[in-house]
Amino acid sequence: MKYPISFRLLPAAVSALALLSACATGGPSSASARPVLYPNATLNRVGDAQGQAEVNACMSRASAAGLSPSQSGNEVGRRAGEGAAVGGVASAVGALITGRGGEGVLRAGAAGAAVGGSAGAVSGAFHNDKPNSTYRSFVQRCLSERGFEVIGWN
Known part of the structure; x- marks a missing residue:
């Protein structure tokens, strides 16, 4: 059966949409962004690996408190x-x-x-994919209480 051109282009259109969606889901204003730590005395003392472990712990703590990174x-x-x-x-x-x-x-x-x-x-x-400001505030405060300084989100 011969389909109209609009149906034959459907797979290409779906592929293009998926690619564009993947490109649009990153960066500092997305819900998947992570805190960026300033290299203060605490981060310099414990190192980057431990700093990222603390970020993960604070993000988990925010989720456990019922907060979501995205405002969906x-x-x-x-x-x-x-x-x-x-x-x-x-x-x-x-x-x-x-x-x-x-x-x-x-x-x-x-x-x-x-x-x-x-x-x-x-x-x-x-x-x-809008970030939840309450979730971000929770994570930043958690990190601040542990001696880290958040300078942004990436």
Whole structure:
């Protein structure tokens, strides 16, 4: 069976999306960032390996206290729903304006909802990795109480 070009390009589009998502999930403003320690007297005395062990311990302690490194509110699902609603309504209204009646409006609305939902899900995937400031404050205070200074997150 011969598929339209849009279906033949689907695997390439999915691969490109996965690659872009992987690139967008790092850096200091992502939830996967780790504290960067200033080389103060404590870090110089215990060394980098012990400093990273203390970072891990403080991160575990924050998780045990019920905190999560990411501030996820199911951004993917929320944006997919918004996109589907907006795309569906816009397409149905467009079909009514151009004079398509009955089934044409339903088809246009369903297609618009599918496109809008997909676009919303992609948008949500790029906005779903927000750091939790309370988690970061907890980790920084824990490290501070152990004599370390956090100068940022990477």
